[in-house]
Amino acid sequence: MSKKGWIYIVLGGLALGIIFVMEYNKPKKVNWFPSFVSHHKIPYGTYVLNDLMETYFPNRIQQVQKPPFELLTRTDSIQGAYFFVNESVSFEEAELNALLEWVEQGNHLFVASNSFERKLLDTLNLDIQNVYNSGQLEPIFHYQLVNPKLQSPKVKYTKDYYTTGFDQIDTLRTTILGEVQAKGDSTETIKKYVNTIKQTFGKGEIVLSAFPKAFTNYFILKDNNLEYTAGLLTYLPKKGPIFMDNFHKSGKSFYTSPMYLFLNTKEFKWAYYLALIGALIYIVFEGKRKQRAIPVVPPLKNQTLAFTRTIADMYFEKGELQLITKHKTEYFLEYLRTKLHVSTQNLEDETFLKHLAIRGNSTEEEVRSLMGLIVNLRTKDHITEIELQNLNNKIQAFKANVDGK
Incomplete structure (x- = not known):
């Protein structure tokens, strides 16, 4: 360190020491808290x-x-x-x-x-x-x-x-x-x-x-x-x-905090402050010199979407369109139960369709068409790609209405 740097450190230390001396010798402030406690000697004690x-x-x-x-x-x-x-x-x-x-x-x-x-x-x-x-x-x-x-x-x-x-x-x-x-x-x-x-x-x-x-x-x-x-x-x-x-008092009759002894006694209080300042100075000057570099750990990638696409491609390649339709309708009905809080026991019930249209921000015709398609596909033994694509489009359109898109 240069000579000029040491001069700044000495001047800073002297200024800090003068501040400590002035604070230590400063008259103690009068505590005007209305405690009314029997052993308190402050102005509003008893x-x-x-x-x-x-x-x-x-x-x-x-x-x-x-x-x-x-x-x-x-x-x-x-x-x-x-x-x-x-x-x-x-x-x-x-x-x-x-x-x-x-x-x-x-x-x-x-x-x-x-x-x-x-x-x-x-x-x-x-x-x-x-x-x-x-x-x-x-x-x-x-x-x-x-x-x-x-x-x-x-x-x-x-x-x-x-x-x-x-x-x-x-x-x-x-x-x-x-x-x-x-x-x-x-x-x-x-x-x-x-x-x-x-x-x-x-x-x-x-x-x-x-x-x-x-x-x-x-x-x-x-x-x-x-x-x-x-x-x-x-x-x-x-x-x-x-x-x-001595029960109905604004102040405490006794102090339960172990720090009260340090903060209420001038010598202990300043010793405590000096220890904190010393620890801070040590961290500032020694921490930079000895702290090792922290390696950057890249976060784990979310592979859920890729896994889902792989499984979907596998079903599609095998031509199991009926199984894909079954899973898609089940996931959609679970979405209705958890997101819109509606019961999906009877998909053709008029009350259900009206409530779903209101909560799904859709018209009754759109909801009736979607539910009718789901009921129809549930009963069919063979499902074409066009029917599956039509079901997917209606479900995506309904979810877009729910999200206000």
Whole structure:
């Protein structure tokens, strides 16, 4: 290799090394995925919430990994509160019925979600709506608990372009716990929407919050938002276990892929990338030098047509025109059964002839002439070359009509 070529290789290697160093030292991107998983420390995980729950409710927190239906139906007489928080909590019908029956017996259900099951809303005589902040470019929502005893300050949240509020409320059965405020239009008018409610259900209670991000790491650790989240947690019962759901989550509670260790650790990830790049370079430079020429193997010729012609010539030379006619009609009838999907048991049936004419794109006269010829030749003991040629021409004409030629 020339001196100039080595210079290009060295410069390319230096450029590649600089790129690797810059990428390695680049700050890690923040993962804003709304996982709501208990051990995730990303902004929208709930690691801080579960730590607070252990502090506020010592020896009462039970982490549940199984579906609620399985817990409530296979465990004898459990009592307490069931806590759900996720971007969207969607219960199946049997699961929701089991939860409602459990609440009726004197237990508590706390659900924080952007959307709720329609059957649950209908049961509680509720409805929801999307709340948009159309008064300014930056999305700003203010959340506040309405109970004056909690002395909860108004908190600001700017990460969502819309939020959820309760549109229709049964005021006789429902207690409003929290509101969200947003500018409704360009007139700077502040509108209030209900986003947290409590309702008695049987002997128990149900609390619904349409702002699940109030329980995430980012929200709790930002400014003084902790007081708002703590105020919501005060509506959990003072006694009894609290079952923290880990089944209805947007993120994975654990990772099953063996590549997660490599791709989630910076050192292993770049070691893996370097190994792939090294393998690619080896293939590019060594593969051309050592790879042997691949011989050209000609494909096998299709001898079916030649074989068929040989057999046909043999029959024709022996003068076995009747046998040729028999094979030709049998192959043609098989063609009708497989190609046009018609039954060939009665070739003179009027219904058969009409259906065959329609499917074969031919006239009834042409079809009746062809079928009549086949029936006639079947009964003859001696067949001439002219009759065989006439049969072949009619069959070829019929197939041409089928193919639209």
